[in-house]
Amino acid sequence: MKMTGAQAIIKSLENEGVEVIFGYPGGQIMPVYDVLLDSKIRHILTRHEQGAAHAADGYARATGKVGVCMATSGPGATNLVTGIATAAMDSIPLIAISGQVATHVIGTDAFQEADTTGITLPIVKHSFLVKDPADIPETVAEAFLIASTGRKGPVVIDLPSDVSRGELDFKVTEKRTRLPGYKPTTAGHARQIKAAAKMILAAKKPVIYAGGGVIAAGASNELRELSRLLEFPVTTTLLAKGAFPETHRLSLGMLGMHGTSYANYVMMEADLIVAVGARFDDRITGRLDTFAPHAKKIHIDIDPAEIGKNVPVDVPIVGDARGVLKELIAALKPLEEGRRKGLSAWHEQIKKWKKEYPLVVPVGDNLKPQFVIDEIYRVTKGDAIVVTDVGQQQMWAAQFYKTTKPRYFISSGGLGTMGFGLPASIGAKIGRPEATVVTITGDGSIQMNSQELATAVLNEVDLTVAIINNGYLGMVRQWQELFFNRRYSHTNLRRGESPDFVKLVEAYGGTGMRVFSQEEVEPALKKALKTRGPVLIDFIVEQEENVFPMVAPGASLDDMIGG
Amino acid sequence: MKHTLSVLVENKPGVLARVAGLFSRRGFNIDSLAVGVTEKPEISRMTVVVDVEEHSLEQVYKQLNKLINVIKVIDLPDANSVQRELVLVKVKAEPRNRAEIIEIVEIFRGKIVDVGKGTLSVEVTGPGSKLSAFEELLRPYGVEELVRTGTIALPRG
Known part of the structure; x- marks a missing residue:
């Protein structure tokens, strides 16, 4: 069938099952937008391309599907960059389609020209600059395959305007991919699995350390089964919150810089760490040369380059977390006799740590941020998709909102992108309209993409946006307090002077509330959850509250402030 | 220590930038890099001499393999090449x-x-x-x- 490049792009996206594109039109992408008007694919017009990228990312994290965003050339594409990098750091399947100037003017510094494939090179899993309309069907098929398999990640398709205007013969059956260099390992090596099983059975002080790969692989059930079978405690990273129910008796909650004290003590005392879909990031290990000195390490990861990158590993298993865990369970089941007794001393020790160093909401007359999060947890019955921004509120949300299901906690981990929360919430809600979505953000973060309130209002996106407003760039202030002699250099946002967040959301056509005291929190939340469209609650909280426990940068994981 | 890596890549635009970018981004030192076509026109061979420790060599090898356009990476010890x-x-x-x-x-x-x-x-x-x-x-x-x-x-x- 003869069609234009633009028609081929949209047709290919339809063939991939794309339901929604988050984007923003402009000169060089206009041919594609023209075709989009006649497509069944929904388009969400954001108010900034960065919002489009984060919304597509939030959609992907909430649904497990590939998120798609689109922008024009030059500034449109450069505005996507932060969103692409955010997705890359957290291994999120994302397709970013950017317009580009016509092929014959590429390299001439044409109007709105930017070297998009060049600029995004270090932050993509792969990218394509399409030079011939005939390549479009294959390119889109390859982009989706690459984004959604192996270690997932963002793929950029840069589309010059003459390519989208040009013609091709689109064969309906066409879904070929030619990727001779792309063969992700998915099945774990049988001998390695056997070696891991042996090591697991010998352990006296084991722990499972689960990362975002468990959620990416859809391996939460297998993780729970493994933990139950072995009676192994489980700690999860920020990105794995919900991969294992945090209400489970074997859960240790989050580990790392702001993890629970007991999770960190368990890691440091363990004789075996079973890492699944995690990458021993610096926020997890603390000081590397003192990290988990007694532990043998089994590392299950889809990406061979992660194995041995930061920490030496005893049994590496490259493969998909779900498949590997299944095989590991199968290998262990027949051997698993009388195991539970052997671990009782370890469980006693963990119980002691949990009792001695619990995570508690601090008491006081003032409105504490932790109290607000705890109330959000209580009022939503722990059943909301929580999308956070970056900073103190993110860590409090991680500590006090107990997540029990995968894809119910969405946060920018690796890149730590302020401004992620609101647009990602919009994407999550659009992907999961049946779910309650709560955005936990800060007075700093919200202002980095507050323009997306318009997107939420106009698309009738039901959101509860909770601003934990302490008047500071709180996490930076906390570090200034602890490591820079309380010299608060440019972190005071001058609460009460500007902006008025309630008026701001009202200006956009949403609902605003302000909460000063503990008693007001529950009624405000209940009202917000019942109100249609976006509701923003400005929680005026204690200004200089800190996130504890905290492993100072460069300190050993068991050396916690306020632990 | 010096290692010679033979990297078979798809002969496509931008591949050299991807490989060179990877080396600079991850802080691997390149001693020399030579690119040319092979017996198959759709495949090019890059010969890269890197000066890295054994641990980093493994990372170089794995990170190169992650590039979609890289088909194969072969470590060529002096004695066998x-x-x-x-x-x-x-x-x-x-x-x-x-x-x-x-x-x-x-x-x-x-x-x-x-x-x-x-x-x-x-x-x-x-x-x-x-x-x-x-x-x-x-x-x-x-x-x-x-x-x-x-x-x-x-x-x-």
């Missing part, structure tokens, strides 16, 4: 020492490829160490310009 490099040297050659220089060139089985007024341009191929030795011998006469291709290599057998 043939490694060659070419050098072009323009050396000052006065009439009184011209014969000496020609003799050195012959010992290294080189070729004189250009004769100028007061200079000789010489081509020598061989493993890098041989070229370095040759360079050292010519240096006292006055090397005006010099260029090396970087190592290319194939596995033996």
Whole structure:
């Protein structure tokens, strides 16, 4: 069938099952937008391309599907960059389609020209600059395959305007991919699995350390089964919150810089760490040369380059977390006799740590941020998709909102992108309209993409946006307090002077509330959850509250402030 | 320690940038990098000499393999591979020492490829160490310009 490049792009996206594109039109992408008007694919017009990228990312994290965003050339594409990098750091399947100037003017510094494939090179899993309309069907098929398999990640398709205007013969059956260099390992090596099983059975002080790969692989059930079978405690990273129910008796909650004290003590005392879909990031290990000195390490990861990158590993298993865990369970089941007794001393020790160093909401007359999060947890019955921004509120949300299901906690981990929360919430809600979505953000973060309130209002996106407003760039202030002699250099946002967040959301056509005291929190939340469209609650909280426990940068994981 | 890696890549635009970008981004030092076509026109071979420790070599190898356009990465130890490099040297050659220089060139089985007024341009191929030795011998006469291709290599057998 003869069609234009633009028609081929949209047709290919339809063939991939794309339901929604988050984007923003402009000169060089206009041919594609023209075709989009006649497509069944929904388009969400954001108010900034960065919002489009984060919304597509939030959609992907909430649904497990590939998120798609689109922008024009030059500034449109450069505005996507932060969103692409955010997705890359957290291994999120994302397709970013950017317009580009016509092929014959590429390299001439044409109007709105930017070297998009060049600029995004270090932050993509792969990218394509399409030079011939005939390549479009294959390119889109390859982009989706690459984004959604192996270690997932963002793929950029840069589309010059003459390519989208040009013609091709689109064969309906066409879904070929030619990727001779792309063969992700998915099945774990049988001998390695056997070696891991042996090591697991010998352990006296084991722990499972689960990362975002468990959620990416859809391996939460297998993780729970493994933990139950072995009676192994489980700690999860920020990105794995919900991969294992945090209400489970074997859960240790989050580990790392702001993890629970007991999770960190368990890691440091363990004789075996079973890492699944995690990458021993610096926020997890603390000081590397003192990290988990007694532990043998089994590392299950889809990406061979992660194995041995930061920490030496005893049994590496490259493969998909779900498949590997299944095989590991199968290998262990027949051997698993009388195991539970052997671990009782370890469980006693963990119980002691949990009792001695619990995570508690601090008491006081003032409105504490932790109290607000705890109330959000209580009022939503722990059943909301929580999308956070970056900073103190993110860590409090991680500590006090107990997540029990995968894809119910969405946060920018690796890149730590302020401004992620609101647009990602919009994407999550659009992907999961049946779910309650709560955005936990800060007075700093919200202002980095507050323009997306318009997107939420106009698309009738039901959101509860909770601003934990302490008047500071709180996490930076906390570090200034602890490591820079309380010299608060440019972190005071001058609460009460500007902006008025309630008026701001009202200006956009949403609902605003302000909460000063503990008693007001529950009624405000209940009202917000019942109100249609976006509701923003400005929680005026204690200004200089800190996130504890905290492993100072460069300190050993068991050396916690306020632990 | 120096390692020679033979990297088979798809012959597509931007592949060199992806490989070079990977090395700079991850802080791996490249000693030399030579690119050319192979027996198959759709595949190019990059020969990269890197100076890294064993642990980093593993990362180089794995990170290269993650690039979609990289088809295969082969570590080529000196003992199991043939490694060659070419050098072009323009050396000052006065009439009184011209014969000496020609003799050195012959010992290294080189070729004189250009004769100028007061200079000789010489081509020598061989493993890098041989070229370095040759360079050292010519240096006292006055090397005006010099260029090396970087190592290319194939596995033996």
